[in-house]
Amino acid sequence: MVEALRGALAEEMERDANVIVIGEDIGRLGGVFRVTDGLLERFGRDRVIDAPLAEGGIVGTAIGMAMHGLRPVVEIQFADFIYPAFDQLVNEAAKMRYRSGAQFAVPMVVRAPAGGGIKGGHYHSQSPEAYFAHTPGLKVYYPASPNDARAMLLEAIRDPDPVIFFEPKRVYRAVREPREDYEVRERARILRPGEDISCISYGASIYECLEAAEAAARRGIEVEIIDLRSLIPLDEETLDRSVRHTGRALIVHEAPLTGGYGGELVAGIVERNFAWLRARPMRVAGIDAPFPYALELEALPSARRILLAIEALMRESEEALPQTVFGDARDSRQGGLAAARTEDREPKNDSGVKKGDEDSVEGAMEIK
């Protein structure tokens, strides 16, 4: 993924002289994760800025740059260090277009390596996406694969609005794939089709979801894995289509449960798709604690915990649902509220894409 990001930055800097990168240790050192390696030599000090240790200043300066024609891409060394820039992001970048009647806009990208699993403890492991998703005016992207990262970074730089771009650092070097160019356009992607459960995730947790789905398949449960890729804006269409098809939703993220983005996903899924649900939605999330060091793998949503939730979700929908609400839950396809809506369920082919609908989803549903 590091190479994909670096390639996207270089390509966009080559194409558009207004694109500049700024951050701590990104020039001479090439960034602590080497994402910007070689850019200083190629594009010079005016466009590759080794900034003083002042995130609030860096982001505030980037906002000014963006308001006067540049396309700044900020690197925050670790997402855990984004908070000194919180005021600039939440009060300034997010509100600029709105408060100036669109006279000013902030086409800026803030890249931030996020997530745990690298033995980073409290301050090199955090997943702060929910704070930003909660702020109208900020877009929040969170790619999980190299090709997505590449495509999404290019799109983020060209976007007229500020984008907080989280990078799952645990898979920076772990995941490689042959380069492929395509568009993401803020659409979710179905990574694995499945009939039984819609498992919705983003970032590095996607890989645990895939592992759990394999294990579940051996037990005869087919899990559909949806990688959101863009949290804000949210591709409700892809989500809803999947959930209406499976009737079961499982949300997985690394960030702590309470106030996490999963809560918003569950609420939206229930609000929009209540009648199609055959079980209560479930969440597997990071624990409500600062990210621990020695027991970090225990705190992260593991494939095991996801598998347990998958089984619980199946069990509950088959056996334990209150009959008053859902009719005979043991056979809910035929009975109850859910069944009353079966005719609304969209026909689908094997890949989960509704026939004749391919154009409107724009590659968002491609299966890998």
Place this chain on the structure above:
Amino acid sequence: MGGTIAVERILGEGGALIREPLLRIERRFVVYEAMLRQRRFDTIMMRAQRQGRIGFHLGSEGEEAAILGVAEALADTDFLVPCYRESAALFHRGFPIESFVDQSVGNARDVNRGRQMPVHFSSADHRCLSVSAPIGTQIPHAVGVGYAAKMRDERIAVAVFFGDGATSSQGFHEGLTLAAALEVPVVFFCRNNRYAISLPVEEQCRAETLVDKAVGYGIPAYRVDGDDVLAVHFRACKALAEARSARRPIFIELLTYRRGAHSSSDDPTRYRSEVPPRDPIQIFRDHLYTLEAFDEEAIGRRIDAFDRDLRAMLRRAEAAPKPSIESIVEGVYAKPTRTQLRQLEAIQAAREL
């Protein structure tokens, strides 16, 4: 501005004294031994990190004089507010090195039960606040501790450490602003080791010197050769005494050099190639050679014994049990919430699968 403030030195050519130090002769040997011990400590811990026995280490190679010169000047009742490179100062206050090793391994014996990354120490018993990775955040904390001490009518000082990079942070600017306004007994020790990871101090700050920043906030400032342990001790003693009695902030820039990598995660050959200045341990040793009572051999034997002890501590720390799963939620609040306990159950269930 700051360029006109002379850099204070006590150790001259060949170990001669430029002026009379405040550090008594017997204590010079103690401080020298602590410097050597710290160097050995960092060497062994870095090696343990390379071998995968601990996850991370961050040492103080080259900054032992700056750190221990201050530590020696502190009274037991003074507060130490560390950045992260000052473990030597905590050890100098009697904190057991084995506790640091336990914390680095992240075992159940660690006071913090493996919750923090290595080098994130703290010890209320030694009046040492808790290390935090985010740069500069500790600076206003020191101001607050100083204010509380003043309110409680305690005649103590607060010593806060940070690097040159931190002088760009919010915590620094807001902290110094508050310190001056509230007139607190805080001494700001800026370890100018010339680098913030890869960024040279000249690119961090275009003022002539870092003390210019303190002067701008109305805080009296000094510049001291941070590789001259006697000069550091001298100025720290004076400043801490003044903070305790006059209850006002003072800023001290310690000019030194980070000889090693920023941390075990860093590779400095990517961004610098200059010849490092003379080692502060050698500079001090030149002076000790001029003293009759200096028993270099005895110190060497004790350092070798320490070396063996430290290896044993590492082995014991590795053999100690891992923290219990409950430790993840303990201590977030004084009492875990029901939500946390339910989450803990889910984790336990998955482990038993």
